[in-house]
Amino acid sequence: MLSSEINGIRIAGISSAIPSTKVESTDYNSVFDEETVRKTIASTGVLSTFHSVPQQTASDLAYAAAKKLLDKQGVNPAEIGVLLFISAHHDYIAPATAFVLQKRLGIPTDSIVFDVNQGCSGFVYGLQMGASLLKSSTASKALILLGDSSSRVVSPKDTSRLLFGDSGAAVLLEKTDKDIDNMSFGLKSDGNRFSDIYIPAGGFRHTNLSQDLDMEKDGRERSAYHSHMDGTNVFVFSVTDVPNLVREFMKEKNLSVDDVDMLFMHQPNLFIIKNLLRKLKFPKEKAPTTIEKFGNTSGVSIPLTLCDYYGNNNDGVKQMLFLGFGIGLSWGVAYMPVDTSAINPIVMTDDFFEDGLI
Amino acid sequence: MEKIRQIILDFVEREYKLPENVDYDTFDFVEKGFVDSMGMVQFVAILEDEFDIEFSAEELLSNDFRTVGGLEKLIQKKVNEK
Numbered sequence: 001m002l003s004s005e006i007n008g009i010r011i012a013g014i015s016s017a018i019p020s021t022k023v024e025s026t027d028y029n030s031v032f033d034e035e036t037v038r039k040t041i042a043s044t045g046v047l048s049t050f051h052s053v054p055q056q057t058a059s060d061l062a063y064a065a066a067k068k069l070l071d072k073q074g075v076n077p078a079e080i081g082v083l084l085f086i087s088a089h090h091d092y093i094a095p096a097t098a099f100v101l102q103k104r105l106g107i108p109t110d111s112i113v114f115d116v117n118q119g120c121s122g123f124v125y126g127l128q129m130g131a132s133l134l135k136s137s138t139a140s141k142a143l144i145l146l147g148d149s150s151s152r153v154v155s156p157k158d159t160s161r162l163l164f165g166d167s168g169a170a171v172l173l174e175k176t177d178k179d180i181d182n183m184s185f186g187l188k189s190d191g192n193r194f195s196d197i198y199i200p201a202g203g204f205r206h207t208n209l210s211q212d213l214d215m216e217k218d219g220r221e222r223s224a225y226h227s228h229m230d231g232t233n234v235f236v237f238s239v240t241d242v243p244n245l246v247r248e249f250m251k252e253k254n255l256s257v258d259d260v261d262m263l264f265m266h267q268p269n270l271f272i273i274k275n276l277l278r279k280l281k282f283p284k285e286k287a288p289t290t291i292e293k294f295g296n297t298s299g300v301s302i303p304l305t306l307c308d309y310y311g312n313n314n315d316g317v318k319q320m321l322f323l324g325f326g327i328g329l330s331w332g333v334a335y336m337p338v339d340t341s342a343i344n345p346i347v348m349t350d351d352f353f354e355d356g357l358i
Numbered sequence: 359m360e361k362i363r364q365i366i367l368d369f370v371e372r373e374y375k376l377p378e379n380v381d382y383d384t385f386d387f388v389e390k391g392f393v394d395s396m397g398m399v400q401f402v403a404i405l406e407d408e409f410d411i412e413f414s415a416e417e418l419l420s421n422d423f424r425t426v427g428g429l430e431k432l433i434q435k436k437v438n439e440k
Contacts, residue, residue, distance in 0.1 A: 042400075043400050231398075232398060232418075232419070233419075235398055235402075235418075236415050236418045236419055237415070239402065239413075239418075240413075240414060240415040240418065241415065271400055271403050274403060275402070275403050275406070278403075278406070278407065279412060
């Protein structure tokens with residue numbers, strides 16, 4: 001475990017955004033057979049997801065969340081010195097989508113702006129990177145933006161389509177002089193398992209691949225441009241490596257379940273969530289879920305669940321444990337105080353950026 | 359051992375229509391596609407809950423986890439070790 005302690009940085013606000021198109025899982029009865037849909041709902045817990053309109057990208061959703069956050073917290077974009085866009089779904093092959101967001105949000109040029117290609121662990125990794133950059137620079141505030149458009153990369157003939165929803169989030173970090181503002185992280189990465197979740201085409205490794213759907217060995221049709229996942233390997237990772245990291249982290253930081261007011265974890269599917277809670281001995285009352293109504297929203301799932309739970313419910317400062325895990329493979333845990341009054345309600349938007357270039 | 363076998367069979371037979379006259383001791387229900395990765399999620403959760411055990415990554419990926427006979431022996435071993 002890579003261990004990281006960062007003092008004097010706090011979360012000053014969180015916002016999330018979803019598109020307006022709600023897709024009920026049972027809507028797929030017309031695509032797959034009803035029994036398959038019933039079993040998929042039963043084994044994942046996903047009842048509905050929200051899908052972007054065709055022109056809307058992950059960064060459009062992150063932008064909507066960021067606009068709301070800056071307005072709500074009364075922060076002038078000129079105060080932002082660090083902007084990270086954490087996503088596996090960028091607007092262009094180049095440049096980094098973070099630059100597009102910098103332009104749209106009016107972030108000044110005296111800043112660090114770049115993309116981080118991460119998925120379900122992105123929130124935890126983003127907090128660690130954003131806080132580190134603030135700590136080591138003259139910047140006083142950082143915007144960590146996350147976006148996910150998984151509905152766009154899952155084959156229409158893959159039952160995983162029921163699972164994934166689109167969303168965006170924005171987190172404002174700022175320097176403070178309070179001792180309580182301490183962030184602890186435990187991070188792990190394993191490139192040996194990079195192909196357990198991947199999209200083969202669209203980069204420069206495999207070019208000129210067909211967009212036609214092919215029947216694959218799991219009986220589902222996909223093209224090389226669609227997301228591929230070794231379900232068994234990822235499941236085993238989720239219920240073994242992930243709880244082991246949390247145990248290692250809590251032991252190293254001398255934390256017990258009682259030291260954690262609330263646990264917000266990535267929402268992969270309901271059975272994995274329940275399995276993790278049981279293994280980690282966390283009561284379900286401390287770990288809200290949103291997998292039922294938003295599906296798996298990758299790196300946005302933690303801030304989206306925070307906004308769903310606290311958006312209209314100020315409950316003071318809570319000691320929170322965050323747990324993200326997924327593509328890479330990559331997994332991370334974080335522990336810190338969060339003022340729930342700085343967590344905003346979810347925004348709904350179908351707006352998109354028209355670059356006017358093509 | 360009988361209870362273990364019954365719980366495994368209850369799950370597999372409730373969720374999946376297996377061929378008749380199958381030898382459960384050696385029938386690989388994962389390879390044959392009768393239990394997919396989503397089914398595995400439920401299956402592992404049920405078994406860990408029922409027997410208050412925790413499988414390691416090696417055990418979950420082992421051949422023992424693919425047949426009723428192998429699973430039965432694996433669970434018995436873990437229950438005995440508690």
